[in-house]
Amino acid sequence: MLTTIIAIATLAIIFGLVLGFAAIRFKVEGDPIVDKIDSVLPQTQCGQCTFPGCRPYAEAIAKGEADINQCPPGGEAVINELADLLGVDPKPLNEEHGEHTDKTVVYIDEDICIGCTLCIQACPVDAIVGAAKLMHTVIEDECTGCDLCIPVCPVDCIYIKPVTETISTWKWPLPGSSLNAEKESS
């Protein structure tokens, strides 16, 4: 009887120590699901989801405070991926947050720009260069198309333009969506 109690107690102490050690040694910093969700989001940082950026939105999804259909730039593709990741049913994009459009960038009409730096402060990815009372310009490659710079411009010199397709970004269409496809099989 006593031996049993001692044996069980010893084992309990050993396992307790091992688990306790493991909990400290292999502690996962932060919530790994947030990183996963964040990596799915398009990183436009536009705030259309009502959160101040993609990561806060990812955190809100992880906590269950936000739905997965609040990201217009990501559109259906992101919703499906999130549904896949979180094991929930995909749902259509919530229209309240905006519509999914093709990727755009902005450009500054440099004749009108007065160099107020307001857009520079608004840009979430530092894609606008310039200085006070000097002309500003957008680094198109870095622009995410969040359009946050447009409302702050006092002279309305920022315009949206679609990303032009080049030879290197061109994609073959899905067969059936164009005549080419049918010809191929002939």
Next chain:
Amino acid sequence: MMSMRLWKIFGGLKLPGFKSMSMSQATQPAPLPKTLTLPLKQHIGIDAEPVVKVGDTVLKGQMIATSGNYVSAPVHAPSSGKVTAIKKHRIPHPSGIETDCIIIETDGEERWVECKEHSNYRQLDAKTLRDIIREAGIVGLGGAGFPSFIKLDAGSSNMIDTLILNGAECEPYITCDAMLMQEQSRKVIDGLNIMRHALQAKHCIIAVEDNKRAAHTMLVNALHDHEAEYIDVIQVPTLYPAGGEKQLIKTLTGKEVPSNGLPINIGVVCHNVATAAATATAVLEGKPLISRYVTITGEGVDHPCNLDVLFGTPFSELINLCGRNSHAEQFIMGGPMMGFEISNDDVPVIKTSNCILVKSENPTPDYIMPCIRCGQCAEVCPAQLLPQQLYWYSRAKNFDKTQDYNLFDCIECGCCSYVCPSHIPLVQYFRFAKTEIWTQEQEKEKSDIARQRHEFRQFRMERKKAENEERKRQKRELLKKVNKEKDNSEDAKKAAIEAAMARVKARREAQHTAQENTDNLTDEQKHLIAEIDSRRKKAKDKS
């Protein structure tokens, strides 16, 4: 010449050749067009940048665009003339997208730029040779257009066993390589020697399909005795796609190029015969790549033939030259299997334009039926893939799965589409999936950059905030210190004032005592003083 064992490739098709129609006459140079349109991107890699301005006069062979990037190739003026514009123009590409082109109006004088010959190339090291080949703008002329100098770098550890010149030209209709091997066999072998020197390859093979007897004979005859010791001219069975790089390597060496690997990983390098000829021209004559053999064929032209065409010549002029007829409705660059349709013949010949196939439109396109899982596609696939699995997953946009089924080992030869009884355009699906995956990867990269930039911005703002806080705190402290010092100094002042006042008081008191010093006075004087004092007192009391 030793006899070599050949290996069989998996799958493949016996296709009708349609080759003799364009081989009936010797290759002629195409007439000089009035305007030449030269796309800045005629190769795989980064676009070249123009180094000439509108209005500049250029000489034949002068470099007009180049790039500092490694994977890139310069572009040269194919003839002398004037640069009239640098603008967007349609190029031969399945998208029909317009890209930047340099437009040259030719003056017909054909004045050459100064050419630097390197007939002593054996004294040059591999790096110098590669630079010459790079500067000459040479890219793979078989169709892919990969800058050739990169494939002439044996690397540090890779030993090159076999250098293969690909003259198989397995696709129907195309005969430009066959004609080149017949007419310029010596140049092809010279080019091979230069490539061999650059790679220090042990053994060289020129592979020719066994339906090109003339080319084979001409090459064998052109070999010098000592060259025959290390160069084999080998006939490979006519089977589509025997000329695919991986398939040819398998046929000749029995080795398979690993998935996601390169031929160089197994000690083999493969170049096209036309690339070799261009290399010989570049090194021995110092002339850059400005023209190529192009097959103009198909039922849409009356006189199919091969022409030696300057880059930038419009397709339409070549088709007219070969007798455009009423069947000319559909234009394909490349062959019927791997080529792509271009909607309009107002496009220039570029470095990768091996063939212009002019056909009539198929009036009744085959109706696409559901897959019946017959498995014929898997039987003919030379890459030993499962086209129907890839088809399902590509159609469902399940791109992870397509990669599990090795989508990227697909060489897009089109055998599966050709045999499919349901006329499913399988290759189209695979091309679609490939470009989708590339786009997704690019977008992922872009979003990663955006995330980094956003995080850095936040970090920067927080740092700025912290710095501001710190500055404010320091200022506050400084203020406090100054105030304290101020307080201290006021005390000192007060003390000094008090001390001064005390000193004054002391002096006064001393004076007063001095006044009271009346001991030595006479009585009269004492009386007088008492009188004055009493008067003073009275006056004081009064006031």
